[in-house]
Amino acid sequence: MSHQQPPLLRLAVRLQTALQRPDGSAAAIVSQLESLHRQAERLERTRRGLALCAQRQWRGAARGLRHDLQCALNLLRYEICRCDETLRQTQEPGPTLRMLYDELQQTEQEFGSLRYDHDERFLAVTTEPIVLEEVYLGAFEIRLLLERIAHGYSDAALLVVAQNPNPAGADGLVTHPHVKDERVCLGDAALSLQRALASGRICDAFLIVQSVLETYNADSPYVRLDDWDGRECSECGRSMVHDDSRMCEFCQEDYCDECTLACPRCDGVTCFACGQRCSSCEEDHCQQCVTPCTQCGQKCCDSCLEDGVCEGCQSEEKTDHEENQREQPVQAAAAGAGTG
């Protein structure tokens, strides 16, 4: 059964296991110390060189070594800081079982319920239904994946699942302006959430995510709330509100006004794929308002056809006729000379 409600103490034990620091902490410190040692050796070599230069009055060589000394000191300082930080992190005690138990208890109080999914190993709370700028988004379940809590990437440890989805019209994966495909973009909350999880402050972590869900940042949403009910243009993918969308009369798909044209003959709306360009005047029409020329087969609008013949073919016909007219008197004259 994946929807059991285990006692909080058992859950606290699972959480404590999930939050344990990696066993490789001692190996990490040894590696840091080796880097530090290499820099110290470099410093010693530089010291010996400088001492020799000072003894033998080699001023030029000494200037070069002073530069080496500066680099060695900078690197040594960096390695010392790295070592210190690693040591500090591995010395911090993990959260106690008592603390985690209290965290879970507080989480239950703050959210009204807490559930643990045994199969997928996550803790979950559910928010109240969220409405942002009169757009109903429904309640969200915030899931904390125990496998990923200790990895340090807080957004990878979280899923936000819409309980009564009202996704954006233009993108069904966006169930909240800052949630796409069940991943929340934490924005200003990223660092505080990371620190809360690292310290085992589980309730704080859930509250922080809830605060993000209850806030609309109009400067950086996946889909803006004023475009929420819009649809996606089938051509360019732009989000459109209802008033801005146009439906092609032929393929019945929705497009923005930049990806459709109005036929100059019948005013019908057509997308560019369903439209047809007149070969003669080169204006775009709907496919019903162009007809193949009976002579060359090129599609032309009615304005460019006369008796079903395009202007180009008409022009050729006229030219042929005129040539025939010119040749007739010559032929007649030639025929008369032959008989005389």
Next chain:
Amino acid sequence: MKVLFVNNGGGGFADYVEVAEQTSVAQFFEQRMRDCNPEDHLIRVNRQPVARDYVLQEDDRVTITPTKIEGAAR
């Protein structure tokens, strides 16, 4: 006296801080969260909601979490 102060706003902060005796929660908020509105925050002492005139005790744990935090889009 010392209290544990957990501030879940900004970069997050959790450490012991010195507080004068007889400091109320409201006064503590005003001192530590200048220019912030208490109504925009969840304030808990020892994991419980308290009245604004609650007087802090030694080793109390004070947690302040903003109710509005701006997310973003990748």
